[in-house]
Amino acid sequence: MYQDLLAQAKKLAKADARRPKQANLRRAISAAYYALFHFLIDQSCRNIIGTQHSQAPYRYVLGRAFAHSTMRAACESFSGGTLKQGAQKGLPPSFTVPPEIMDIADTFVALQEKRHSADYDLSERFGRSEVLADVREVEAVTKRIKSLPNSDEKKFFLACLWAWRTLASR
């Protein structure tokens, strides 16, 4: 799913060679955000359920439990590199947030905000450079996360996208 959304975002970002239409740029931002949203959910569900093709129905059902606001709250914390005390407590002293995770968390927070503006705020105008930067950033951060070894830090981040509200409030 996320690859198709990213392809759609790229196509819309480059549409209208001479003068980009706001409608296409806004839809490109929205598609880029949802590409990232579904990518993170997919990665998290693969982490929790497993990666086998036969396990896909379980991943898809679990995926419905993810919430934009919870994922954003987790990403706000991970993008800063230091977690809230409730989440940090008990982790190994050597725990650090890998830069690839800080980057994708940062992208998620920023793009969720921008998606909201793109869909609802007509006073906000978007240029092609802005939209290309967003779309290509999503492409790059997803590639980096996919190639990041499946470390405990990575697995913990992916689990936090689902469990953050409860964990951070302890």
Added chain:
Amino acid sequence: MSTVEQARVILDPEKLGLPKRPSITGIKVDEYFSATGTGGQGLRVQVILGEDTTDDDITGDAVIEIKSAIRAALRSKGIEDFAYVFFAKRSELESSDEAE
């Protein structure tokens, strides 16, 4: 000095070690007002790209590198506000008020 004023001093493009492409002619910092109402304090960081920037210059890796440099520079001076980074050529900013 307010956080925005501090950030304006910190985010001098000449001192951030930014990639050569896309070329960056300036960085403008303002307070960020959340579109969703869920964000905390934030900074709106407008990266101004040179007019010679091509679409191919705006690579994902360069965007990540620029944003990381901005984030690291702010944190190194104790500014923890989330930086919402935007990219545009000056001509795009000037035409943004025109109706479609």
